[in-house]
Amino acid sequence: MSTENGWSDAHTSLMTLRERLADFNRQRDWPKFHTPKDLAIALSVEVAELLEFFLWRAEPDEKDAAAVQEELADVMICLVNLTQRLDVDLLAAVEEKIATNALRYPVDKAKGRAEKYNRLP
Amino acid sequence: MSTENGWSDAHTSLMTLRERLADFNRQRDWPKFHTPKDLAIALSVEVAELLEFFLWRAEPDEKDAAAVQEELADVMICLVNLTQRLDVDLLAAVEEKIATNALRYPVDKAKGRAEKYNRLP
């Protein structure tokens, strides 16, 4: 999907996305609407639109593949708008959370189990 | 929050995150649980945990700032797990969606308005 010069997970930083979105929003005078609370609501709404593609079926219909990608993108846009508004460095937060998860879900205890950490043996 | 050598939106690619999560999940034999449908559900659950910090208040309590960052990270982790499982390049999809949004929300029509594109004048 990624074109030669386009964005990609391999070559584009989240900072590039943050700056693009900040411009986009500023040009439209949207930051006045973008309270953290409303951005969190927007994120919920977008995630549900994504979830709907899985309703009554195990996987989205073939013909909805592009629509699913659009919803994934919408979720990401909302999430980055929110982290920006809250002044959070998302990947720094993720690195920290993965470290927490590594402690909560040690390989020998969590292997092959889907329980939450507070229910692991 | 980001340490000198740690991850950050400026310096870490999503591919780095994707690979770290793939390892993390594989070590725990979790891919067998990670159906796209369940990952979409997980994403919904995490977003609601984030949203709860905005319930009955305009912004999260000061004392919950670290917990909010954790929830933002959880949302991102679920989203990237899902894009990986669906084999979608998230930033390529986002670039495409921003281009669509630019057409749907031209500056002169959307400026200072919060309506959905199909309700713009």
Added chain:
Amino acid sequence: MSTENGWSDAHTSLMTLRERLADFNRQRDWPKFHTPKDLAIALSVEVAELLEFFLWRAEPDEKDAAAVQEELADVMICLVNLTQRLDVDLLAAVEEKIATNALRYPVDKAKGRAEKYNRLP
């Protein structure tokens, strides 16, 4: 809104609604799709469609009043479909939960406070 002979919160029992929905679904051969998991997903999707009317605004637009009522109805329909599928008596469960809440939120402690019970003084 309720007509003289129509349903209303005052005069119609949930059992009446349960039976109407059971008929409705059976006629369409839908019970085969109505797994508890998918009904829970459907409920999430409907709630998000309702929530969207509150996005970027304090209250839904006047012109959306009928649409909001429709979404409220959709949420209720999904909820009752799910309780039926799980064989739960919803109002019995609600009575029990209100009793629990009365213990968790005693008037003298909870009065005028929006904190969760585990954070009350």
Added chain:
Amino acid sequence: MSTENGWSDAHTSLMTLRERLADFNRQRDWPKFHTPKDLAIALSVEVAELLEFFLWRAEPDEKDAAAVQEELADVMICLVNLTQRLDVDLLAAVEEKIATNALRYPVDKAKGRAEKYNRLP
């Protein structure tokens, strides 16, 4: 679950529940927090807590049956609080919506199909 004199879907009206909740909230001085927007958020949060019991599994664990009933009750309480705040008669709205659904999903077209009405043949 329903005791002889307790509430039940067969014998208790939604009006009884509405009045009980109105008292409960008034005693705690909660109506000042109960904006429609926050009640809609609360509903989303409760639905996600319910949904979590279906994550990574087809049905909730046996041992979680009581917890699932509690979550169903929480969803109902939020929904009724919201309808009350918006001054909507829920069962009247539901009757209307079922009539709409009967038109959108005629038996001969919708039988055995899980598609949304705008995708039916």
